[in-house]
Amino acid sequence: MNEDTISLLTQILSKLETIEKENKALASTVDLITGRVNALAGVKAVRDAAKTTPAPPKTHTVAVRTVTEPEAHPASPTEEASKEAQRPATPATSRIILTTYPGQSGIDPIIMNWGEKDPVKRGPVVVSRAFGTVRRRNAIGAHGGSYSIYHALAMAIKEIKVDHRPDFTNTEPAVNIGPFPQWSDPKKIVAMDPFGHLAPWLYKDYIDKENVEIRPTIAITKAHMRLPELENSVKEGRLKVDGKICLNEFGELAVTKFAVEPVWYLPGVAERFGIDEGTLRRSLFEHTGGSFPELITRGDIKLFMPPIGGLTVYCFGDVSKLSDPNVRLALRVHDECNGSDVFGSDICTCRPYLIFGVEEAVKEAQNGGSGVVIYFRKEGRALGEVTKYLVYNARKRGVDRASEYFKRTENIAGVKDMRFQALMPDILHWLGITKIDRMLSMSNMKHDAIVEQGIPILERVPIPDEMIPADSRVEIDAKIHAGYFTTGKTMSMDELANVKGRGWDDVDH
Numbered sequence: 001m002n003e004d005t006i007s008l009l010t011q012i013l014s015k016l017e018t019i020e021k022e023n024k025a026l027a028s029t030v031d032l033i034t035g036r037v038n039a040l041a042g043v044k045a046v047r048d049a050a051k052t053t054p055a056p057p058k059t060h061t062v063a064v065r066t067v068t069e070p071e072a073h074p075a076s077p078t079e080e081a082s083k084e085a086q087r088p089a090t091p092a093t094s095r096i097i098l099t100t101y102p103g104q105s106g107i108d109p110i111i112m113n114w115g116e117k118d119p120v121k122r123g124p125v126v127v128s129r130a131f132g133t134v135r136r137r138n139a140i141g142a143h144g145g146s147y148s149i150y151h152a153l154a155m156a157i158k159e160i161k162v163d164h165r166p167d168f169t170n171t172e173p174a175v176n177i178g179p180f181p182q183w184s185d186p187k188k189i190v191a192m193d194p195f196g197h198l199a200p201w202l203y204k205d206y207i208d209k210e211n212v213e214i215r216p217t218i219a220i221t222k223a224h225m226r227l228p229e230l231e232n233s234v235k236e237g238r239l240k241v242d243g244k245i246c247l248n249e250f251g252e253l254a255v256t257k258f259a260v261e262p263v264w265y266l267p268g269v270a271e272r273f274g275i276d277e278g279t280l281r282r283s284l285f286e287h288t289g290g291s292f293p294e295l296i297t298r299g300d301i302k303l304f305m306p307p308i309g310g311l312t313v314y315c316f317g318d319v320s321k322l323s324d325p326n327v328r329l330a331l332r333v334h335d336e337c338n339g340s341d342v343f344g345s346d347i348c349t350c351r352p353y354l355i356f357g358v359e360e361a362v363k364e365a366q367n368g369g370s371g372v373v374i375y376f377r378k379e380g381r382a383l384g385e386v387t388k389y390l391v392y393n394a395r396k397r398g399v400d401r402a403s404e405y406f407k408r409t410e411n412i413a414g415v416k417d418m419r420f421q422a423l424m425p426d427i428l429h430w431l432g433i434t435k436i437d438r439m440l441s442m443s444n445m446k447h448d449a450i451v452e453q454g455i456p457i458l459e460r461v462p463i464p465d466e467m468i469p470a471d472s473r474v475e476i477d478a479k480i481h482a483g484y485f486t487t488g489k490t491m492s493m494d495e496l497a498n499v500k501g502r503g504w505d506d507v508d509h
């Protein structure tokens with residue numbers, strides 16, 4: 001190559017780099033616009049569905065009412081709280097508000113008509129105790145689920161400014177979804193806010209004009225994901241590289257993800273469990289160490305944002321197909337098992353079933369249907385890892401038999417399972433799902449909860465035998481005996497006694 005050619009090639013390369021840079025800038029601008037369009041489209045769609053003209057929410061005056069009753073005795077903590085509530089809130093209040101009462105001076109919750117179709121008439125979920133918001137709250141608890149405690153810590157050590165307000169620029173949903181008729185059925189959605197992904201945009205006036213702090217409880221984004229097992233799925237021909245969902249020979253996938261924080265409508269939650277609201281409130285109050293006294297004193301507040309983990313939806317293919325009854329849907333509902341899901345522990349079938357679920361969901365989407373995996377933060381059957389490991393020890397120190405499997409958990413936790421699937425189908429309603437063609441789960445509890453919510457399951461698909469780790473036979477056979485779905489054999493108690501796992505001495509500590 002002579003110098004001229006080299007110079008020419010260098011010029012071409014530099015031009016190409018410029019074009020690439022410009023393309024990236026363009027793509028990011030398009031992304032930015034798409035986000036805004038999604039939020040606008042979402043806001044318009046819910047308003048159109050409600051057939052109302054967009055109107056700003058009625059401005060509430062935050063006028064401080066005065067107490068007319070004379071003070072006859074020294075102020076009790078209740079009265080102190082009342083006085084505090086009357087005082088124009090300042091960012092640094094010196095007095096602690098232990099609790100509030102309905103009708104108390106200064107208490108002026110923003111209207112909340114759960115199940116109302118029109119988001120303006122329904123009202124925003126307001127839980128913050130920030131300046132300007134504390135008296136307008138219509139929800140008990142805090143944002144962030146279990147992370148609310150870290151938020152409290154960050155405030156305590158002044159890592160977050162007292163008057164910090166979130167800036168939601170460019171955080172709009174990556175795709176538009178709904179609204180679906182299920183969103184305005186107060187019996188179908190009781191454990192999440194159907195408008196949670198649009199909250200800052202739907203309720204902008206409350207934020208801007210009334211200084212009320214409102215945050216989204218749902219966020220929607222897009223990503224690529226790579227699971228090492230799926231490289232094999234491509235190699236073995238089960239997954240095809242299509243450049244759209246399965247992007248390359250490594251089995252890299254394009255996915256739309258929805259993160260959802262729990263928002264409980266207490267009357268609806270109580271009804272799902274067949275108990276009365278008072279019993280639910282009392283139990284939530286007592287068994288969280290009395291953390292949420294407003295559960296008892298504020299019967300007018302019907303929403304509770306519990307300090308628990310939420311869920312993530314992984315959707316493969318076109319999100320708009322999820323709600324189309326003419327399109328096939330494959331679904332896995334998976335409850336967290338960190339040891340297996342992330343770290344590959346072989347005592348259970350969690351990660352293998354999760355991988356199988358992802359693979360089948362992708363296949364369905366590639367065949368023109370849609371595929372969804374929903375991941376719930378319910379570690380160790382919602383008993384947590386400490387209880388889970390205690391159970392492992394009890395199992396492995398005795399003889400780890402399938403016939404004893406559930407008894408070990410029950411002896412320690414007092415219950416076999418605390419996942420209580422009754423609230424799980426809410427997310428299916430929210431996604432607009434009306435039937436499931438292939439349910440990638442053997443759990444009778446998940447099956448029954450979904451079917452009870454009026455969503456038929458056409459086919460149940462067990463985990464293939466070859467994906468079951470040897471040591472996890474104890475668990476899976478015990479579960480099948482207890483009612484888990486199988487296309488194979490359900491063992492008798494005698495046979496279960498012969499299904500044994502690895503002993504204590506074999507466990508590599």
Ligand SMILES: [Zn+2]
Nearest residue numbers: 337340348350
């Ligand atoms: Zn597991």
